[in-house]
Amino acid sequence: MPLPILLDTDLGSDVDDELALALLWGSPEVELLGVSTTYGDVDLRARIVRRMAVLTGRDVLVAPGEPTPLSGRDVWWAGIEGVAYGDLPAEDATTTGAQLLLDRGAGADLLAIAPLTTVAVALGAGLEPAGITVMGGDWADPDAAEHNIASDVVAARRVLGSGLPITVVGVDVTRRVTFADPEIGRFAACGELGAVIAREMRAWMARWDEDVEVPHDPLTALALLQPDLxxxxxxxxxxxxxxxxxxxxxxxxxxxxxxxxxAAAARTAMADRIAAGLTPVSS
Structure with missing residues (x-):
């Protein structure tokens, strides 16, 4: 039986969210029930998801979630969201991200790779997923504040204290695995979306003056799919x-x-799944 998964993401800033979505698409055991976009311009983030689906010939159910952290903290905005995709016309949303999670989340696994605002709102409305897998925190340094958790501490407390079975992958682990030129070149050859993603990876690395991309979010997805690693x-x-x-x-x-x-096995597994997800499906 396929594994039903819902994705909550702040896709469009760090390219690793896009890599995580591609990984889910490239995982044959996964049934992706829907995507909610969280944090900041959630409508733009949803339009990016739709364009990614079009470029690979896939269908996706996506809804914009909560734009503003429950904590009231200002939203961090990279300023490059959606630029790589050109014109992204607006569409009327038929539901909200929280309602999408609530409608489709019973018994599904929820992959949360963003500030946890939309997830907290959905839980407050009665969402009962089978479990939640979260990218967040630095569990090796008790003084370090990681972006997803720090962006909405109110939501993080509600989710992590919900009593649901939760798996968390923090930056202290995600930073042990990196992508570099071999993976970027492989993704670039995987069709139109792959070329976009490869350009975004290089641009993100250049932005921070780094020579590797840390795949925080796809590694978190892999923890859900291959926990034996x-x-x-x-x-x-x-x-x-x-x-x-x-x-x-x-x-x-x-x-x-x-x-x-x-790290070595995880890098290979992620690259294989992402390449499959970036490759257009046969009509």
């Missing part, structure tokens, strides 16, 4: 500081945290 803590209780820093605390909990990954 990872080591995890047993379920624990966690705490989110006002700064966005996270740590394990005493007491019973339902959050398991990735603490290690087979």
């Amino acid at each position: 990872f080591a995890f803590t047993p379920p624990v209780a966690v705490e989110v500081a006002d700064s966005g820093a996270v740590r394990i605390v005493d007491g019973p909990g339902t959050v398991r945290i990735a603490i290690d990954v087979d």
Whole structure:
């Protein structure tokens, strides 16, 4: 049976969100039930998702989620969102991201690779997923504040304290795996979307003066699909500081945290799945 998955994403800023969507498309065991876009210009993010689907001949159900963090923190905006895709005409949304998660999320796995605002709103409305896999936090440094958690600490506390089975992959693990020229060249050869993604990867690396791309979000997706490549803590209780820093605390909990990954095997598995997802499907 296919694995039903919903994706909540701030796709359009760091290219790793786009890589994660391609990975889901390239995973034959996955049934992608829908995509909600979160944080900032959520309508633009949804239009990018639709254009990605068009470029690969896929269908996708996408809805714009919550634009404003529950914490009231200002939205960080890279300024390059959607530029690589050219004109992205607006479309009327028929539902919201939170409603999409609520309508389709019962019994599905939720992959949350963005600030957790939309997920928190959907949980408050009664969403009951089978589990949630979150990209967020730095679990090796109790003073470090990672973007997804720090962008909405109110939402992060609600989600991580929900009592649902949650798996978290933090930057302390995602930074152990990188993509470089071999992967970028491979993706560039995978059709029109692959060429766009390769250009975006190089542009993002240049923006930060780096020679590798850290695939935070596709690695988190891989933890859901191939957990055997990872080591995890047993379920624990966690705490989110006002700064966005996270740590394990005493007491019973339902959050398991990735603490290690087979980096070489994960890189290969991600690249294979992403290449398949970027390649246009046969008509």
